[in-house]
Amino acid sequence: MARGDRYPPTGSHDQGPGVPGVGDAQGARTGRRTLSGRPLRRRRHADGEAQQGARPGQRNSVPEHRLLPARARHALGPRRQCREEGVPSVLRRIPARRRRQPRRSTPAQRHRVDRHLPPQTARKGQRAPPAARDRSRHATPGKRTAGGRKGQADAGGSRRRCTHEPRAHVDRRAQALDGGRSALEEELRVLPRPGEGQSRSLAATPTPAPRRQGQEMTLALALLVVVQAAPPVQDEKQAAPPPNPNVLVKKGDLKGALAAWRQWAEREPMDARHWLAPVRLLKSKQLINDAVDLCETAVRKLPKDYDIVFEMAMLCRAKGEELAGTKGGGGNAGMYFRDVVRFAGRALALAPNKRRPRALLGMAHLALGDRQAAAREADELVRRFPQHPGGWMLRGDLLYGSYMAKKKLDGTPPNEIAQLVVGVRKAFEAAIKLDAQRPGPWQRLGNVAAWEGQTAHALQLYAEALSRNPDGAVPWAWIEQNASPDQRRKMLASALLRFDKLGTKPKKAKAQLLWQLGLLEFNEGKWREAVKYMTACYLLRNDYVNALFYVGLASFRLGEHEFGLAAFAIFAAKSPDDLARALRDSGKHGNDNAKILAFYADLAHKQNNVPASRDLNHVSAIWHDTAQRWNNYAFLCRETGKYKAAYAAYRRGLDKAPQDPQLLNDCAVILQYHLQVDLDQARKMYENAIAHGKRLLKRKKISNADKARYRQAVTDAKANLQKL
Secondary structure, three states: OOHHHOOOOOOOOOOOOOOOOOOOHHHHOOOOEOOOOOEOOOOEOOOOOEOOOOOOOOOOOOOHHHOOOHHHHHHHOOOOOOOOOOOOHHHOOOOHHHOOOOOOOOHHHHHHHHOOOOOOOOOOOOOOOHHHHHHHHHOOOOOEOOOOOEOOOOOOOOOOOOOOOOOHHHHHHHHHHOOOOOHHHHHHHOOOOOOOOOOOOOOOOOOOOOOOOOHHHHHHHHHHHHHHHOOOOOOHHHHOOOOOHHHHHHOOOHHHHHHHHHHHHHHOOOOOHHHHHHHHHHHHOOOHHHHHHHHHHHHHHOOOOHHHHHHHHHHHHHHHHHHHOOOOOHHHHHHHHHHHHHHHHHHHHHOOOOOHHHHHHHHHHHHOOOHHHHHHHHHHHHHHOOOOOHHHHHHHHHHHHHHHHHHHOOOOOHHHHHHHHHHHHHHHHHHHHHOOOOHHHHHHHHHHHHHOOOHHHHHHHHHHHHHHOOOOOOOHHHHHHHOOHHHHHHHHHHHHHHHHHHOOOOHHHHHHHHHHHHHHHHHOOOHHHHHHHHHHHHHHOOOOOOHHHHHHHHHHHHOOHHHHHHHHHHHHHHOHHHHHHHHHOOHHHHHHHHHHHHHHHHHHHHOOOHHHHHHHHHHHHHHHOOHHHHHHHHHHHHHOOOHHHHHHHHHHHHHHOOOOHHHHHHHHHHHHHHHOOOHHHHHHHHHHHHHHHHHHHOOOOOOHHHHHHHHHHHHHHHHHHHHO
């Protein structure tokens, strides 16, 4: 429905130009209702004439511009000063061709006025609706005056000249009040206004009407017009942008950053940056599952965004490789590699000239065993991107897979294997020629040399691969079994030298090389060199905490007990479970290494180094797992203010000896005096300590030390129970 046809026209065209359809029987039968839902009624005065819809030649008893409250009149602009008796200027019966056109207004002014224009009103430059044109054509013309001009005649035939301010907002107010089809305007007309006890019309003075019961509702509706005319106020909280996620990431607030990116994605859902940033953050934090879920949502939102689709393919590849390295995860890995094919194909369709989706597609085909599709993508990569090693590497991986399959199969002709060796070396050497910094080709060539029995050449190639990526997949077990210590030492030294010369990786990346050198020297019994390399390894990367284990053992054999105690104390404080696991993994040397641990614990106790003694006793309790060891650790925790750890240690001891009176009393002491929680449980522990202590003291075969310990536990439990 058009703007002017929002409300259908009612009434006949023979009415005056004021309010059509009001004042006759036909208008009364229209059945119109007010905004409050009541049928529209005409208010009559004492003279019998309706206040609304005066017939031609008569005027309304109340001027139209006074029907609104003061605030509404102020919102519509200054009142037009009209001297014509009782006839508002907006209801003057002037033909449409003689009416004054409003001045050109700004778009903002037109917006404010057009929101409340009646359906029959047309703006400048628009054709008036049919009802408005008909009213102009059938309007009653005024009588010719003595001056020869037409004017609006009143009931007595006199003429009043009307003067007004030529302002645009006055005409807009006239347009807003003209038409009279609004039910709100009809409701407002019938209300008497205070201070208007006598009409200015020449007709008989009407009697003031009694106050209506629903007048308050009508006035509220009138105020609603003023409120709706004002522009909407936007909530400042809703308009405020979400926080900056990058700032939250720098502060370490991962959850806050993800929540902020979620808000930005809701605010600007078509901006791919708000989806890619959190996905890559989750991927960097090794939260692959969460990254896959979020990226899948982003793909549904932006299915034609290349970056998002390609990122989804990369995530599926990472998840597939992760599952392929786990036991029993091959089936799920294949599912993810099929997703790689799907999303990489979509990314390639969005950007056919991109190299990375094509290379990813070829690797996924190779992982799924589709060698023909992988070979097709490899040839296409070599043809389209001859200066990039990706195509040659994919071709080399295909030939290397065939070589490994033939090599493990008995009865393969040697010439076939020789041809495959030539093809593999040609492909990877071409890749190295294009980019020598990639470790993959060096490592593949080293594997081929190792399978061909060329150990020295294989070690040289492995050294080149390690110098470019020390954490790369190098067969350390094969190297240890097939290379002598001198060959291994030479390989690692060459890798360290090449690593420092290339300078393509940060210094902490060579921690793996230092670890391997330190392990080699430790197994060879060269304690000084072992301490040197293991200490350097830990200083570069403190997550290599196992290096401290070898530092402590080698320092003990060197007689440098202070340095060894420091290494063991740091290891025990950071990860006591890992230190206990290192003792278990020592094999036949496990008991000897446990004795070295006990030596360092006693040394810390003698030096009054209570924190170090506490942490080392914790490792000893994990290693031996006896009630006495847990009791010692709990006592040291209580002495250093670690009350929660002390309570947990006492509970571990009670698991081993649930009826020990001393453990029961000491555990209840932690609850009563330090944690001040579970006092009912503490009471039960005291009662059990007393009961079990008395029972144990009645035994005939009991040592004097145990007898003294039980008696002291019973005495302490009684005193603590009395205080409780």
